[in-house]
Amino acid sequence: MIRDLHEQLKRQEISAVELAERYLKTIETKDGEIQAFLDVRREQALREAEAVDHKIMRGETVDLLAGIPGALKDNMCLRGERTTAGSKILDNYIAPYDASVVERLRQVDVVMVGKTNMDEFAMGSSTENSAYQRTKNPVDTARVPGGSSGGSAAAVAADMAVWALGSDTGGSIRQPASFCGLVGLKPTYGRVSRSGLLAMASSLDQIGPLTKTVEDAAIVFSRISGFDRMDATTAESKGKMFEDFLDADLRGKKVGIPREYFSESLDKDVRSVTMEALERFKSLGVSVEEISLPHAAFSLPVYYIIMPAEVSSNLARFDGIKYGLRVNDEKERMVAAGSLLETYLDSRAYGLGAEVKRRIMLGTYTLSAGYYDAYYQKAQKVRQLIRQDFERAYGQVDFIFSPTAPEAAFKFGAKTDDPLTMYLSDIYTVTANLAGVPAVSFPIGTVEVEGKSLPLGGQLQGKWFDEEGMLALAHQYERWS
Amino acid sequence: MMTQEEVKHIALLARIGLSDEEVTKYGKDLSTVLAWFEQLSEADTSQVPAIGHITGRSDVARTDGVAQGAPEVRDGIIANFPEEKGGYLKVRSVF
Numbered sequence: 001m002i003r004d005l006h007e008q009l010k011r012q013e014i015s016a017v018e019l020a021e022r023y024l025k026t027i028e029t030k031d032g033e034i035q036a037f038l039d040v041r042r043e044q045a046l047r048e049a050e051a052v053d054h055k056i057m058r059g060e061t062v063d064l065l066a067g068i069p070g071a072l073k074d075n076m077c078l079r080g081e082r083t084t085a086g087s088k089i090l091d092n093y094i095a096p097y098d099a100s101v102v103e104r105l106r107q108v109d110v111v112m113v114g115k116t117n118m119d120e121f122a123m124g125s126s127t128e129n130s131a132y133q134r135t136k137n138p139v140d141t142a143r144v145p146g147g148s149s150g151g152s153a154a155a156v157a158a159d160m161a162v163w164a165l166g167s168d169t170g171g172s173i174r175q176p177a178s179f180c181g182l183v184g185l186k187p188t189y190g191r192v193s194r195s196g197l198l199a200m201a202s203s204l205d206q207i208g209p210l211t212k213t214v215e216d217a218a219i220v221f222s223r224i225s226g227f228d229r230m231d232a233t234t235a236e237s238k239g240k241m242f243e244d245f246l247d248a249d250l251r252g253k254k255v256g257i258p259r260e261y262f263s264e265s266l267d268k269d270v271r272s273v274t275m276e277a278l279e280r281f282k283s284l285g286v287s288v289e290e291i292s293l294p295h296a297a298f299s300l301p302v303y304y305i306i307m308p309a310e311v312s313s314n315l316a317r318f319d320g321i322k323y324g325l326r327v328n329d330e331k332e333r334m335v336a337a338g339s340l341l342e343t344y345l346d347s348r349a350y351g352l353g354a355e356v357k358r359r360i361m362l363g364t365y366t367l368s369a370g371y372y373d374a375y376y377q378k379a380q381k382v383r384q385l386i387r388q389d390f391e392r393a394y395g396q397v398d399f400i401f402s403p404t405a406p407e408a409a410f411k412f413g414a415k416t417d418d419p420l421t422m423y424l425s426d427i428y429t430v431t432a433n434l435a436g437v438p439a440v441s442f443p444i445g446t447v448e449v450e451g452k453s454l455p456l457g458g459q460l461q462g463k464w465f466d467e468e469g470m471l472a473l474a475h476q477y478e479r480w481s
Numbered sequence: 482m483m484t485q486e487e488v489k490h491i492a493l494l495a496r497i498g499l500s501d502e503e504v505t506k507y508g509k510d511l512s513t514v515l516a517w518f519e520q521l522s523e524a525d526t527s528q529v530p531a532i533g534h535i536t537g538r539s540d541v542a543r544t545d546g547v548a549q550g551a552p553e554v555r556d557g558i559i560a561n562f563p564e565e566k567g568g569y570l571k572v573r574s575v576f
Contacts, residue, residue, distance in 0.1 A: 080557070096557025190536045203535060232541035233534065301518050312495060319496065321572055323561035340573040341496075349498035357497050358510055361488075364495040365511065375518060380531035382524045387532060419510055420517060436535035464536060 002162060002216045003243075006064050009056060016049035016056070016067030020111050023069040027113065027160045033141065035133045036154035038074050039082055040114040045069065048111045055109070063108035064219055064243070070105075071161040073152050074115040075122055076207070077196040078102055085198045086118040086130040086148075089318050089325045089351025099196025100231065101165060101207050101224045108223050113161055116151030120353045121315065122172055122200045124148050125425040128416060129355045137180060140452050143409040146176030152210050153180040163211045163220050167197055169204045170303055171405075171429025174441035177210055178404035178457025181443050183474070184210045185217045186429075188465050189436035190235040192221075193228030201310035202233075204303075204433040214442060214475040218242040221467065237465060245468050246475040253473070255281050255460075256291035256397030261428060270403050270456060273445035277458045277477075278401065284476050291397055293389040296431055298382050303430040304423055305366055305379035312363030315356070320347025327351065358419060383434050390435045399473060400461040402428050404441040408454035428459055438467045442474050482512045 008014045024042055031037050052067035072078060075085040077095035079102075084090045098106065105112070119129035127135045127150025137145040138158035145154040149166025153176035156164050166173040168186035177184025185208040192207045199205060209220035222242045228234045257278065262271065278288050320326040320343050327346040352360070366375035393400060406427055415422040432439035444458035462470030483491075488508040492499045499507065533539065564571035 093561060094557065096554045096561065188536065190538065229543070232543075233536075233538060235536060235538070295524065298521060298524050301521050304514065305518060305521075316496070320563065322570065323558075323563070326563035340575050343573055344496040345493075345498035348496055352497070357495075358507060360495050360497065361491050361507060362511055362514060365491050365515070368491070368494060377531055378521055378524075378526060381526035381529045382521060384529050384532040385524060385526070387535070418513075420513060434535075 001212055002064060002068050002219050005068055005162065006066075009052070009067050010062070012056065016052035016111065017046060019067060020045050020049040020069055020113070023113055023160060023162070026158070030158050030160060033136065034138055034154050034158050034160070035135050036116055036151045036158065036160060037071070037114040038084060038086070038117050038132055038151070041081070041112060045111050045113045048109070052109050052111070063223070065105070065223055066109035067111055068162050069111045069113045070220070071114050071116050071152055071155045071164040072102070072112060073118050073149050073164070073166050075118060075167055075198040076102060076165060077198075078112070078115065081115070083115070083198070084132070085122070086120040086132060087352065087356070088131040089347070091325060093324050095196075097196065100193035100228045102196065104224050116149070116155050116164060118151055119148035120356050121198065121311075122148040122167055122169055123311070123355050123359055125171070125175055125422055126410070126415065127151060128412065129353055131353055134412065137409050139181060139455060140409065143411050143454070144179070146179035146405075146409065148172040149176050149210065153177060153182055153184070156180070156182055156210050156212060163209055163216055165207055165220070165224070166210050167200070167205055167207050168433065169200050170307060170426045170433050173208050173210060174429050174439060174457065174459060175405050175425065177441040178455070179409035181455030182210050182212060183214050183217045183443075184208065184441045184457075185221055185467070185471070186432060186439050187221065187225060187467060188235075188438040189433070190233050191225045191438070191465070191467070193231040193234050195228060195230035199314040201307040202314060203310060204307060206433075214440070214471055214478050215243055215246060217440070218246060218471050218475070235465065240468075242468055242471055246472050248469070248472045250469070250473055250476065251285035253286050253399070253469070254397040255286055255288045256393055256400045257288060258293045258296060258393070258400060258402060259290050260293055260296040261402040266403070267407055269447040270407065273447060273456050274403050274458060277444040280477060280480060281401070284473070284480060286473065289397060291393045291400070293386075293393060293431070295382060295385045295389050299386060299431045299434060300423060300427060302379045302382045302386065303426065303434060305375050306383065306434070308359040308363035309367050309376050310363070312360045312367060315360055318348065318351065319344050320351070325351040355419070386431060387435045390437060394463050398463065399470060402459050404428060404457035404459040408447050408449055408456055432461050437464055438462045438470055440470055440474050442478060483508045483515070
């Protein structure tokens with residue numbers, strides 16, 4: 001899709017301004033209902049598009065992604081513009097600088113149509129935790145788009161953007177991709193700079209694209225990845241143009257199927273769609289074999305210890321002092337009026353939502369004196385075991401395949417009463433973040449739910465830093481079907 | 482089950498003001514999740530070191546020098562202060 005639009009721009013069959021207008025028009029018509037965007041950058045997007053048109057008219061070479069309208073999840077800083085992370089505590093926050101990914105995208109002259117809705121501080125699996133609005137799934141508006149990058153997914157699925165960036169801490173790119181029928185890529189930890197991404201859990205967060213095709217995901221990924229001096233965890237390895245390697249010969253490669261992921265409790269429709277996908281892999285000349293990830297069962301509790309612990313530290317900065325909301329309220333006072341402590345307590349009480357508070361307190365608890373060894377330390381050890389599972393598995397196979405989520409998109413309110421029910425949505429996705437490996441979700445079929453045909457994603461995980469092979473297999477699968 | 486006092490203590494450490502109803506609600510939520518963590522005791526970690534950096538990066542250093550930030554970034558940071566006086570962040574007295 002991006003390549004095609006790029007050719008049209010180059011041949012001047014369409015101008016970048018016309019292309020931007022087309023997407024902005026779609027936002028006008030559709031977003032009243034879908035509610036994917038928190039901010040639409042009409043003026044700025046048109047200016048960015050105009051600059052691309054000038055370059056093309058002057059005969060300059062422009063990048064594949066130049067002039068292609070995209071959207072950013074609202075937890076990435078965009079200089080001079082509002083960046084809320086879906087939270088009221090940042091309602092008035094204007095980013096003073098660009099996130100590194102934004103800097104890189106500006107260098108290739110992208111057009112950014114807006115900032116998208118998300119679960120507050122990326123905590124959630126349905127985007128229902130946004131402090132601002134409820135984003136609907138364009139496939140069925142009675143259902144959630146997934147989360148936490150639900151706004152980005154809905155924007156692309158409803159043709160309001162060609163591509164969008166999301167962030168993925170435990171599945172927040174892949175699960176919405178699955179729910180909305182898109183491709184969603186979570187890169188290897190350290191591939192993409194996190195500088196300027198509002199941190200959730202620093203040892204797990206990665207930025208990645210949501211797109212309609214694997215090639216488009218590769219194109220966007222190539223342009224945001226690579227070492228960044230602003231993020232000490234980025235890998236030294238030089239990025240490459242991943243879209244040029246999608247037709248690599250994959251015959252003889254092996255896909256592993258973890259037996260732990262195909263237990264009795266797996267939904268039978270999800271199972272049958274996943275099994276059909278395996279047959280397609282075989283027809284691509286790739287073999288399929290059963291593997292074991294013996295510690296996979298511990299992934300969710302490990303994740304829900306490590307992530308909130310990091311959340312509690314990262315979100316300590318939202319204190320009503322340096323930026324964001326500052327509240328001094330008369331009600332519910334826990335300490336003496338006029339004290340500094342009062343400012344902290346009130347600003348965070350009013351500025352943060354229920355799920356965010358729950359996770360901060362959970363993290364504070366597990367890190368507090370006397371509990372550290374039993375929870376955080378224990379979880380970091382089991383995380384080591386999970387990583388070792390992957391090392392062993394990758395001695396045997398090249399990729400690991402599973403469903404992306406245990407079900408298709410669910411209805412609004414279906415899981416909001418009990419936090420644990422919502423946490424279980426992440427069962428197949430969190431392990432990639434814990435182990436640091438790359439993973440991509442792409443459409444593998446549909447399931448019938450209450451008379452509606454809903455998309456379902458398959459998740460392919462690769463070896464550390466082998467996005468190249470993983471994307472090639474996903475691309476060849478997509479082209480075959 | 483977490484007691485009301487424990488929840489209040491954690492909320493204070495986390496600098497989150499809670500109403501009485503919230504203390505009850507979060508006490509219940511947190512207790513459920515903490516009980517769910519118990520399953521980790523089934524994993525034998527007696528011989529396992531805790532994990533460090535996931536892709537093995539370590540000791541990343543930079544030059545310890547003064548870098549001149551862009552004035553507009555400085556202005557942007559100051560513009561975000563809830564209270565400002567003469568280019569300085571105004572805070573409540575600590576004592």
